Amino acid sequence: MEGTVGVVTQFLDSNIGLVAALGKIALALVIALQVAPIMVWVERRQAAFIQRRIGPNRVGLFGFKLFGLGQPLADTIKLLFKEDFVPKQANKFFYILAPIVTAVIGLVAIQGIPLAKEIVVGGHTINMQPVNLNAGFLYLFAMSALGVYGVALAGWSSNNKYALLGGLRASAQMISYEIAMGLALLPMVFIYGTLDLQTMIAAQSDSLLFGVLPNWGIFLSPISFVIFVITMFAETNRLPFDLAEGEAELVAGFLVEYGSMRWSLFFLGEYAMMFTLSALTTCVFLGGYEIPWLSQTELVALLTPIFSAEPATWVASLIGLTVLLAKTAIFMFLFVQARFTLPRFRYDQLMRVGWVYLLPLALVNVVVLALIVGIMRLT
Amino acid sequence: MDLNFIAFVVMGLAATILSGVMITRRWPVSAAMVLIAVMTLLAGMFGLLEAHFAAAAQIIVYAGAIMVVFVFVMMLLNLPPEELRYGGVTWGEMVLISLGVLVAIVLGTQVGQGLLTQGLESMGYAPGQTPAHAKSLYFAADENVKNVAATMFVDYLWAFELVSFLILAAVIGSIVIAKKRSAENANAA
Amino acid sequence: MLTLPEIGLYFSFLLFLVGLAGVMFRKNILFMMVSVEILLNAANLAFVSASKITGTIDGQVVMFFVMAVAACEAAVGLALIIALYRTKASIEADDLKALRG
Amino acid sequence: MTASINPYFPILIAFVLGLLIAGGATAASFLLGPKKPNPAKLDVYECGVPVVGTARQRLSVKFYLTAILFILFDIETVFLYLWAVLFDELRWFGIIEVGLFVGTLVVGYIYILRRGALNWD
Numbered sequence: 001m002e003g004t005v006g007v008v009t010q011f012l013d014s015n016i017g018l019v020a021a022l023g024k025i026a027l028a029l030v031i032a033l034q035v036a037p038i039m040v041w042v043e044r045r046q047a048a049f050i051q052r053r054i055g056p057n058r059v060g061l062f063g064f065k066l067f068g069l070g071q072p073l074a075d076t077i078k079l080l081f082k083e084d085f086v087p088k089q090a091n092k093f094f095y096i097l098a099p100i101v102t103a104v105i106g107l108v109a110i111q112g113i114p115l116a117k118e119i120v121v122g123g124h125t126i127n128m129q130p131v132n133l134n135a136g137f138l139y140l141f142a143m144s145a146l147g148v149y150g151v152a153l154a155g156w157s158s159n160n161k162y163a164l165l166g167g168l169r170a171s172a173q174m175i176s177y178e179i180a181m182g183l184a185l186l187p188m189v190f191i192y193g194t195l196d197l198q199t200m201i202a203a204q205s206d207s208l209l210f211g212v213l214p215n216w217g218i219f220l221s222p223i224s225f226v227i228f229v230i231t232m233f234a235e236t237n238r239l240p241f242d243l244a245e246g247e248a249e250l251v252a253g254f255l256v257e258y259g260s261m262r263w264s265l266f267f268l269g270e271y272a273m274m275f276t277l278s279a280l281t282t283c284v285f286l287g288g289y290e291i292p293w294l295s296q297t298e299l300v301a302l303l304t305p306i307f308s309a310e311p312a313t314w315v316a317s318l319i320g321l322t323v324l325l326a327k328t329a330i331f332m333f334l335f336v337q338a339r340f341t342l343p344r345f346r347y348d349q350l351m352r353v354g355w356v357y358l359l360p361l362a363l364v365n366v367v368v369l370a371l372i373v374g375i376m377r378l379t
Numbered sequence: 380m381d382l383n384f385i386a387f388v389v390m391g392l393a394a395t396i397l398s399g400v401m402i403t404r405r406w407p408v409s410a411a412m413v414l415i416a417v418m419t420l421l422a423g424m425f426g427l428l429e430a431h432f433a434a435a436a437q438i439i440v441y442a443g444a445i446m447v448v449f450v451f452v453m454m455l456l457n458l459p460p461e462e463l464r465y466g467g468v469t470w471g472e473m474v475l476i477s478l479g480v481l482v483a484i485v486l487g488t489q490v491g492q493g494l495l496t497q498g499l500e501s502m503g504y505a506p507g508q509t510p511a512h513a514k515s516l517y518f519a520a521d522e523n524v525k526n527v528a529a530t531m532f533v534d535y536l537w538a539f540e541l542v543s544f545l546i547l548a549a550v551i552g553s554i555v556i557a558k559k560r561s562a563e564n565a566n567a568a
Numbered sequence: 569m570l571t572l573p574e575i576g577l578y579f580s581f582l583l584f585l586v587g588l589a590g591v592m593f594r595k596n597i598l599f600m601m602v603s604v605e606i607l608l609n610a611a612n613l614a615f616v617s618a619s620k621i622t623g624t625i626d627g628q629v630v631m632f633f634v635m636a637v638a639a640c641e642a643a644v645g646l647a648l649i650i651a652l653y654r655t656k657a658s659i660e661a662d663d664l665k666a667l668r669g
Numbered sequence: 670m671t672a673s674i675n676p677y678f679p680i681l682i683a684f685v686l687g688l689l690i691a692g693g694a695t696a697a698s699f700l701l702g703p704k705k706p707n708p709a710k711l712d713v714y715e716c717g718v719p720v721v722g723t724a725r726q727r728l729s730v731k732f733y734l735t736a737i738l739f740i741l742f743d744i745e746t747v748f749l750y751l752w753a754v755l756f757d758e759l760r761w762f763g764i765i766e767v768g769l770f771v772g773t774l775v776v777g778y779i780y781i782l783r784r785g786a787l788n789w790d
Contacts, residue, residue, distance in 0.1 A: 009401060017674040024385075025683050033690070052782070072757040080694075084702040089713055094412070100691040107687035111679060131679045138435035138750070145443025149415065149450070156408055156454050160713050168454060173733050175447055190756035197525060210755040234749070261698030265691055314679075348788070355787045359742070360778075363771065372758075374764055377757065385673060387572050391579035396607050398583055402590035407598050414602055421609055426677045427704035428573055433628045436747050444743040445596045448736040449602065452646045455654055457735055459596075476660045480585055515623070523628075528755040530629045531748075532763060537749070540766070544635045546741050549640035549775040553647035553737050554784055557730055562583050620738070639740045647737070650730060 015335075016124045024130040025111060032110045035332075036264075036271040037072030037134050043336050045073070050340045061149060082260035087158065088255060094152030094157035099258065099265035104148030106272030109143035112136050114277045115324065116317035117296040120310045127214055128317060129198060136197035137189065140280055144235060147273060148174050151237070151254055154266070158257040163176045167251025169347060170237050176354040177234035177241075183362035184227035187369040188217050188284050197280075201288035205295030214292040217285035225285045225364045229331075232277045234354065236270055238335055240342040241350060278331035279324065285328050296320055387427045394420040399527040407453040411446055432524045574619030583610035593659050597652070601645050608638045738781060745774055 012019055018037035033378045036307035045067070048055025086092050115134070133139050137283065146367035148171045156165010206215040218225045234241040255266060282288055290296060296316055345353070397417045404410040418441045425434035531539055570578075587610060591602025612631045619627025705765045751758065759766070781787060 021674060021679045021682065023538070025686065029683070029686060030692070060683050080698050081701050082696075082698070082705075083704065084698045085706055085712065088682065091406070094409070096695065101686070102694060103691040103694075104684065104687040107690065108683045109678065131676065133431065133676045135435065137430060138432070138524075142435050142438035142443065144767045145439050146419075148413075149412070149448055152447075152450055152454070153412070156450075164454065168732050169449070171447070171451075172735045175444075176735060179739065179746060182743075183749070186749055186753050188744070189750065189753035192756075194758060195750075195754055250676040260702060265694060268691075289749055305750070327513070352788060355735075355738070358780070363775070367768070367771070370764055370767075373756070374761060385574065385661060386681075387575060391575065391582075395579060395582045395586060398586045398590075399606055402594060402599065402603055405603075407596075410599060410602055413603060415649070417606070418609060420652070421613060422578060423677065424579075424613065425616050425631045427675075428616050428620045430619065430631075431617055432629050432751075433612075433631050435704075436632065436635060438637065440740075440744055440747055442607075444740040445605070445639050448642055448646055448733070448740055449598075449605075451650060451732050451736040453598065455730065456650070459658060476589065482746065484582070485584060501667065524751070524754050525758075526625045527628050527632075528751040530625045530759070531632065531743065531751060532766060534626070534761055535629055536766065537631075540769060540773075542633060542744075542748070543770045545640055546744065547773050547777045549643045550737070550741050551780055553643040553780060554734065557647035557733060557737070558642070636744050639744050643737045643740060646733070650733060 005260065013122060015114075016121070016126070018123075020121075020126040020129070021366070022299060024115070024126075024128060027115060028110050028113070028130045029107060031115075032107050032272040032275065033268070035275045038078065039271050039274075039332060039336075040053075040075065040267070041069060041072050042332075043339070046333075046336045047340050055119045068093045076264070078263055078265050078322060084260045084262070087186065087257050089159040089161075091157040091159065095257075096262070098150055098154035098157055101153060101267040102147070102269035104269075105143055105147050106276070107170035109147075109276045110272050110279075111138060112139040112143065112197075114201065114283060114288060116320040117198070119203075119313045119317045122310075127198070128321075130353040131258075137185065137195045137197040141283070144181075144273070144277070147235075147269075150266070150269060154258065155254040157371065160257050162256045163254050166256070170254055173237070173241060173350060174235055176351060177231040179352060180227055180358040180362045183366055185361070185367050186222045186229065186285060187221050187224050187373075190218070190370065191220055191373060197283050197288070201283055201290055202285040202295075205290045205297075207293065210271065214287055214290075216287045216292075221365070221369060223361065225281075225368075227236070227362050227365070229334075230353075231272075232281065232331075233338065234333070234350075235277060235333075238274070239339040240345050241343065273378070274332065274335060275328065277327045278335075282324060282327040283324040288327075289324040291319070291323055307370050310368055356379060383427055387424060389421050390420045390427075394424070396568050407458060408450065411449045411453060414449075415442050418446065430523065432527050573617035573620040576613055576620075580610045580613035580617065583613065594626065597649055597660070601642070601649070604641070604659075608634055608641075732789075738787075741774070741777070745771070 008114050015057045025253055045055045047053075055068070056071040057068035060075045061070045061073075086095055110367070111130040114127075114131075116128040118125050118127050131139055151174065154169050155163045155165075155170070158167075159162070159366040160301065188200070189195060194200055194203075200217075204215050204217065207213065208215045208219055213219050229322075235240075255263060258266065291299070299316045299319065300312050306312070307315060397413050397420070399418065400466045401410050401413040404413065418437060422434045422437040422442070425431075425437055583606055587603045587606030591600050591605065592598055594603065612634055615627040615631045615634065617627075619625060748770065749767065752763055755763065
């Protein structure tokens with residue numbers, strides 16, 4: 001018995017990098033897979049409250065009603081058992097591939113988010129960013145750039161007028177707002193001087209204005225924050241930017257020929273992308289997993305007397321993860337709230353907002369901040 | 380035989396085979412999709428060569444922007460595959476082409492190796508050591524980006540500024556060519 | 569044994585051959601342009617491999633200029649295809665003989 | 670193997686796992702669901718009325734113009750990121766250089782606006 005434990009410990013010790021990588025990826029995947037069902041439930045309940053209805057409250061778990069939290073599970077089972085057919089006019093290979101592309105990109109993109117600072121296990125320091133490239137920004141940009149193809153492929157392969165137009169509109173909208181998104185985050189790179197999200201978060205644990213405010217990106221570059229939040233809605237095709245599936249004109253846009261599990265894979269990908277972008281906003285503008293006025297390092301120092309040195313980092317990381325999820329939840333709630341309160345844009349208005357207002361605003365923001373930072377730092 | 384080596388060779392082979400698949404597609408959109416896969420694989424190869432920023436830019440610019448334009452044009456024109464006169468390559472031609480490729484590979488690997496070694500020696504490079512004039516390379520991702528930036532903004536300053544004029548010319552040119560005259564606007568879809 | 573960047577050079581050679589075959593054997597301008605993208609990608613792979621072999625960063629910098637050129641080429645080329653399709657209703661290279669002397 | 674592994678390795682693993690999850694879900698629904706196809710179900714969905722024309726028709730060139738602008742500004746953004754990471758080292762030299770670069774592109778942007786390439790009506 002002792003020998004087995006010894007072998008396992010030795011294996012863990014020598015392969016700590018591999019094991020840690022798998023653990024982090026599994027954690028991020030679990031989060032990504034849980035976001036969709038929970039958000040569907042939140043969305044339906046929230047819609048019901050706004051529209052003075054009750055919403056799903058029947059399906060419970062193990063005999064308890066739990067405000068209908070069992071609903072997503074029931075929905076998943078229902079979707080799994082629905083008929084799964086390929087329309088005869090569709091391009092079969094790409095019709096099947098499109099939802100998989102969307103879901104995989106959503107699940108891979110979320111790996112670029114730093115979930116917590118670092119934990120120490122058996123003397124090994126493990127960084128809690130699943131894909132730790134030191135250039136987290138570029139990784140997330142690359143993934144969101146690839147996100148266009150799931151939508152475009154779905155629209156094209158369905159071989160349906162509504163789907164084609166919906167897919168084209170959705171992809172044109174996504175690329176239009178991607179530029180403003182990139183330019184909105186640009187000032188944060190030169191303000192913090194890094195492309196690494198964790199270094200950026202560490203810089204945000206300082207305080208600003210003699211300790212009154214935390215050193216968060218939102219206070220350093222508020223215009224960037226506003227632009228980024230707007231583009232985030234457009235990138236994920238959510239209201240008020242959900243022209244792609246404007247049911248009044250396009251039935252359901254690129255989703256019109258999809259049903260059963262394929263349809264839900266699109267939503268899995270979309271919710272994972274929503275979570276990833278919300279978490280990115282949190283990391284860049286709201287201090288990520290850091291608690292305001294109490295950095296992770298201080299937290300570990302505070303916790304060390306209570307627990308011993310290594311478990312202290314675990315507890316601190318757990319608190320950090322909770323803080324990150326709580327901050328991200330604010331944005332997820334904002335998505336839902338906007339969906340049921342705001343009217344939809346017209347397509348020409350949408351393109352106008354993206355190209356004629358947001359892009360020049362983002363450029364001016366970059367120039368002004370470059371001059372301010374230049375004057376403050378270089379003279 | 381380490382993991383990086385295997386991954387690199389597998390990705391390279393996959394990229395080569397997929398690009399072969401690409402040039403024989405009948406639907407333009409499927410060709411574009413296969414090409415996107417090829418570019419993503421190349422990005423992975425750049426990553427293994429420790430050119431981190433190049434890998435990111437390969438996906439952001441090539442797979443994420445240039446190919447979007449191709450896909451858009453293919454979706455806009457909506458060419459059915461029957462309209463393509465499939466470049467009829469007969470079996471005889473196929474054999475000739477494969478023979479030619481084989482000869483080219485042999486020549487390329489034999490002569491190319493000599494030329495490569497010669498060229499590298501003239502640059503002061505010997506296997507396993509960095510030439511004296513080479514700038515120091517940092518291979519952490521963050522440092523790689525800084526390195527590329529430093530070289531571009533100092534050594535390639537003029538090229539960088541000229542790129543902006545190239546882009547300007549391309550914008551104006553493509554809009555002049557593609558935009559319909561106002562008289563034709565009536566039949567816009 | 570070959571190192572990674574040397575294998576990269578061989579692969580770039582192979583990719584270039586495939587792209588060249590595409591440009592030569594397809595009659596459709598759209599496919600010819602897609603094949604040109606493969607040619608440019610092969611060149612990029614050669615640049616990055618050479619950068620690793622020589623230990624200089626220049627190859628990676630030049631790759632960005634290749635990328636900018638590729639983007640401009642795609643923009644203008646596809647604009648030409650759209651204009652051609654509008655006037656000729658065809659994008660076959662064989663149908664475009666008006667300028668042949 | 671040490672605590673540091675190749676940083677691209679997790680991407681590969683995540684990709685494979687994501688493919689397994691998405692492919693598995695598709696396959697499961699294919700295996701579990703009923704299969705009762707009929708011609709009306711497999712037809713193009715246009716709200717139940719008979720299908721008019723085909724989806725394979727040409728669309729507005731506006732989408733193409735948008736995509737063109739996108740690549741050009743995308744390249745600009747990538748170049749600007751290169752400058753942003755080296756902001757402190759390049760100092761005013763970099764700001765002026767990038768100012769010229771952006772200035773040239775702004776000329777193109779104004780041309781696009783004046784030509785009405787972004788008017789969607």
